[in-house]
Amino acid sequence: MSKLEIDFCGVKFRNPTVLASGVLGVTASSLKNVVKNGAGGVTTKSIWLKEHAGHKSPVMFGTDHYFMNAVGLSDAGIEKAEKETFPEYSKGGRPAPIIANIVAGKIADFGKLAERVSKLDPDIIEVNISCPNVEDELGKPFACSVVDAAAVTKLVRSKTKKPVIVKLSPNVSNIGEIAKACAGAGADGFCAINTVGPGMAIDINLRKSILSNRVGGLSGPAIKPVAVRCVYDIYKATGLPIIGTGGILTGEDAIEMMMAGARLVGMGTMVYYREVEGFGKVVSEMEEWCRKNGVKNVEEIVACIS
Amino acid sequence: MKIQTFDTRPVALTIKKIVRENENTNTYVFDYPLGARSGQFVMLWIPGVDEKPFSVAYDNGTEFWLTICRVGPATKELFKLKEGDKVGVRGPFGTNYEFKKGDKVALVAGGYGAAPMYFCAHEAVKAGAEVDFIVGARSEDLLLFTHKVSGLSDVDLHIATDDGSCGFKGYTTQVLEKLFKKKKFNKVCTCGPEIMEKFVGEIAEKHGVDAEISVEKYMKCGFGVCGQCVIDDSGEPICKKGCVMKYSYLKRMPEFGKYHRDAQGKKHNF
Numbered sequence: 001m002s003k004l005e006i007d008f009c010g011v012k013f014r015n016p017t018v019l020a021s022g023v024l025g026v027t028a029s030s031l032k033n034v035v036k037n038g039a040g041g042v043t044t045k046s047i048w049l050k051e052h053a054g055h056k057s058p059v060m061f062g063t064d065h066y067f068m069n070a071v072g073l074s075d076a077g078i079e080k081a082e083k084e085t086f087p088e089y090s091k092g093g094r095p096a097p098i099i100a101n102i103v104a105g106k107i108a109d110f111g112k113l114a115e116r117v118s119k120l121d122p123d124i125i126e127v128n129i130s131c132p133n134v135e136d137e138l139g140k141p142f143a144c145s146v147v148d149a150a151a152v153t154k155l156v157r158s159k160t161k162k163p164v165i166v167k168l169s170p171n172v173s174n175i176g177e178i179a180k181a182c183a184g185a186g187a188d189g190f191c192a193i194n195t196v197g198p199g200m201a202i203d204i205n206l207r208k209s210i211l212s213n214r215v216g217g218l219s220g221p222a223i224k225p226v227a228v229r230c231v232y233d234i235y236k237a238t239g240l241p242i243i244g245t246g247g248i249l250t251g252e253d254a255i256e257m258m259m260a261g262a263r264l265v266g267m268g269t270m271v272y273y274r275e276v277e278g279f280g281k282v283v284s285e286m287e288e289w290c291r292k293n294g295v296k297n298v299e300e301i302v303a304c305i306s
Numbered sequence: 307m308k309i310q311t312f313d314t315r316p317v318a319l320t321i322k323k324i325v326r327e328n329e330n331t332n333t334y335v336f337d338y339p340l341g342a343r344s345g346q347f348v349m350l351w352i353p354g355v356d357e358k359p360f361s362v363a364y365d366n367g368t369e370f371w372l373t374i375c376r377v378g379p380a381t382k383e384l385f386k387l388k389e390g391d392k393v394g395v396r397g398p399f400g401t402n403y404e405f406k407k408g409d410k411v412a413l414v415a416g417g418y419g420a421a422p423m424y425f426c427a428h429e430a431v432k433a434g435a436e437v438d439f440i441v442g443a444r445s446e447d448l449l450l451f452t453h454k455v456s457g458l459s460d461v462d463l464h465i466a467t468d469d470g471s472c473g474f475k476g477y478t479t480q481v482l483e484k485l486f487k488k489k490k491f492n493k494v495c496t497c498g499p500e501i502m503e504k505f506v507g508e509i510a511e512k513h514g515v516d517a518e519i520s521v522e523k524y525m526k527c528g529f530g531v532c533g534q535c536v537i538d539d540s541g542e543p544i545c546k547k548g549c550v551m552k553y554s555y556l557k558r559m560p561e562f563g564k565y566h567r568d569a570q571g572k573k574h575n576f
Contacts, residue, residue, distance in 0.1 A: 024533035024543070026571040033541030045533070051570055057357035058349070060527050061314045061396065071532060076572040084573075205318030206392055208353045221309075250307040272531050273309050275546070285307055 002290035003297040004040075004283065008241050008263050009163035009188045011097050011123045015040035015283045016258065016298060020191075020245050020268035021101040021126065021167070022046065022071065024276065028088035035095040038280030041264070042096060043191075044085060046103035046128050049113055051077040055133070056212040061201075062220065067269045068201060070133040070216030073103055078116050086120040097123035101167070102156075103131065105138040110152050114159040125162050126243075127152060130169035130194035132217045143169035143178060143194070150181040157186030165189040165243065168234065170196050170223075175230050176237030189241035191266060193230045196223045196246075219269040223247045228260045235261025235303050249273050251285020261303040314529060316351050316394030322369075324389055327450055331418065332385065333363060333373045336395070340370045343402030344425040345495075345520060345550040348372070349528045351394030352387070356380040359525045359545070361497070362398060363421035363451075364428065373421035373450070399528040401550040403495050403518060407434035412491045414478050414506045415441045416498020420450040422520060423497050427461050435493075437461040438485055442478035442498070446471035479505040486513050495550075496520065501576055504563035507553030517553040521562075524569055534571065537561050 004015040018041040019025065019034045025045035034042050054074025061068060081100070089098055100122035102113040110127065117125060129152050130143035142148035149166065156164050166182045168175055170193040179190055195217020201210045209215070227246025234242055244262025247269070248254050254265040270278050290298055323335035340348070342362040350372060351357040358380050363373040376385050387393070403426050405411065411430050415423035420441050430437045439461050443449045446467055456463050464481050465473025474481055479502060482494075486509065494510040496503050497520035510517035523535035523544045530546030537544055538561040544551070556562040565575045 023531055024536070024541075026533040026567070027536055027538060027541065029538045029541030030533050030536040030543075031541070033536070036541075045571075051572070054569060056355070057526055058316065058351055058394075058396075060532060061316070062529075063313050063315060071526065074570050076570040080572065201315070203316060203318055203353075203394060206316075206353045206394055210316060210394075212356070249309050252307060269531070272529060275530060281307075 002287055002295055004287060004290070006263055006299055009124055009165065011163065013040040013097060013264060016254065016264045016286070017279055017282055018099070018243055018264050018266045019043055020266035021128065023268035023271055028085045031089055031098065032095055034276060034279060037276045038283050040096060041099060043099040043101050043126060043266070044081065045075060046073045046101045046131070047078050047081050047113065047117060048073070048075045048103055049078055049109050051075065058210055058212060061210060062272045065220065066218055066222040067220035067272055068199060068211060068216045068218055069195070070198070070211045070213035072133050072213060073131055078113060081117065082120060099124045099126050101126040101128050103128040107142070107148070107152050107155060111155040111159050114156040118160040118162055122162060125156065125160060125164050126191050127156050127164060127166045128194070130167050132169065132171060132195055132198040133213060135198070136213070141169050143167070144172050146178055146181045149178050150185040153182040153185035153187045163188040165191050167191040167194055168230070169194050170226050170230050176233040179234040180237045183238040183240055187240065189243070190234050190238070191243040191245060192234055193227045193246045195219045196226055219246065220272070221247050221249060224253060228257060231257060231262050232260040232306070235306060248282070251282050251289055254282055254286050255289050255301060258298065258301050259303070259305050261306060263302050314396055316396045318392050319395050321387060321389050321391050321393065327373060328447060330376045331373060331450060333371050335369060335371050337369055338395070339368055340365050340395070340398055341367070342370060342398035344429040345402040345422065346398040346400050347549060348395050348397035348399065351396070352380060352384050353392070353394060355383040357394070359528065361422035361520065362425060364425050373418065375418045396528060399545055401548055403429065403550055405430040405433035405435045405493070409433070409435035409493050410489065410491045411435050411437045411493045411495065412482060412485060413437060413439045414482055414494065414496040414498070415439070416478055416502045417443055417448070418450060419497030419520065423495070424451045424454055426495055427455055427458055431458050431460050438464060438489065438491070440464045440466065440478045440481045440485070442466040444468045478502060479509060482506060482509050491515055494518070500563050507557060511553060518550050519553055519556055521548045521551055521556070524567055534567070534569070
């Protein structure tokens with residue numbers, strides 16, 4: 001048996017797979033079901049200070065090669081996380097670590113959120129400054145500016161003792177520079193990447209963009225090479241722990257991402273292609289790969305190409 | 307590891323025909339080999355407006371129907387469309403009802419649940435089952451599909467209205483209780499308000515039948531990814547593990563018959 005258990009920012013994960021934010025994260029029971037199906041950890045859907053509507057449908061669709069979404073970060077607000085999601089997820093003991101993903105339109109709100117969400121005792125706080133689906137409302141994501149990314153990180157860092165990881169955007173000219181700035185502002189690690197683009201797809205018979213938001217983030221198999229490269233760049237720039245996410249569907253994909261520098265691998269769109277049971281399948285495939293290749297502890301392969 | 311892939315982009319379809327069912331309900335007819343089984347649903351995209359889930363009311367392999375009640379902003383816009391206009395359709399999605407020869411089936415339909423239950427009746431008869439179709443509404447003018455159901459052979463139609471303006475004065479569940487006293491059903495299927503469905507499940511269980519229930523939740527993706535329609539406490543998405551689910555499963559769900567969630571995931575009691 002190869003050891004898949006791995007430590008991330010001082011938190012122990014039974015295996016390196018983590019549910020990425022935005023997928024199957026509306027309720028505590030949904031998160032628990034993902035753990036039941038094999039995930040080593042889960043990330044909540046992005047939590048806002050107040051209720052946030054999200055976009056009208058269609059908000060997502062998939063093809064053989066890529067997936068697109070513009071859900072628009074719908075959420076009932078932090079009150080729901082306080083009253084429902086965290087207490088229910090924690091009832092009878094947490095089945096796996098939970099990462100609280102927070103999002104805001106104003107830098108100051110990230111501070112307020114970090115303070116409140118810390119009281120819920122999340123294992124890690126993930127700061128979402130990189131959603132490409134809400135630009136009409138919020139402008140360019142903070143993750144696209146060295147200054148803004150560092151400012152958000154610094155504020156969140158000052159409001160919590162929990163490990164803070166920053167979710168970065170691939171849609172920048174130098175992701176390593178952004179990561180370095182966040183590391184300098186106190187980030188403990190990163191999650192990368194958020195969706196690519198935004199992209200656009202048009203139904204030529206209806207002469208309308210398919211997503212109601214017109215544009216949406218690209219995910220799925222097509223973006224894996226971009227994600228692997230970004231993780232490699234971030235690792236090289238900072239050496240900090242990374243949740244590598246983007247286009248991972250199989251155990252082999254997960255191994256590749258870890259070789260680029262990820263300690264954990266995030267999966268969201270994988271659920272579209274393999275259903276929620278895919279978590280367990282990916283874990284088995286990782287285990288099998290490690291066994292066949294004489295890897296006793298999965299940690300050995302992290303950033304092994306660097 | 308090779309992964310089987312698939313496409314869920316909408317297909318643009320022309321509305322072939324619009325049939326007025328009652329003041330607030332239309333049936334939209336499409337020429338398209340959707341291949342839906344009874345109980346399945348599609349996501350209907352009204353371009354520039356919104357996309358919503360609807361049960362399939364009929365599918366013969368070359369043509370399918372969606373029977374839609376005007377209840378909110380999206381359906382209000384849909385009702386402005388005319389024959390020849392185009393919409394987008396994704397699906398079919400979800401689980402379905404199955405029937406076999408010799409089945410003794412009770413179908414219990416409440417309100418606009420009559421449309422998908424009609425599709426069930428059609429499929430059950432085709433499979434060689436005996437069908438009792440119980441349909442209920444608040445009053446006679448809100449009854450749906452009764453003429454279509456009575457046109458099917460091997461189907462006994464039972465009507466219940468709250469105000470007694472047509473058929474039995476009372477609820478569909480009371481009719482089901484009465485029928486169970488006379489007949490031995492081996493299959494009970496239902497679609498309608500969740501509270502009614504819960505009672506149907508209880509009654510069927512009392513008579514040793516595990517009812518199959520169409521569950522309705524707020525849906526966005528239709529394929530088990532967005533997590534909007536997950537049910538407490540199993541946390542499973544209804545669009546993927548349902549919509550047709552067994553009562554023996556649903557009765558263990560504290561959410562069933564008690565509350566539902568909106569587009570932001572906030573709870574609302576029934």
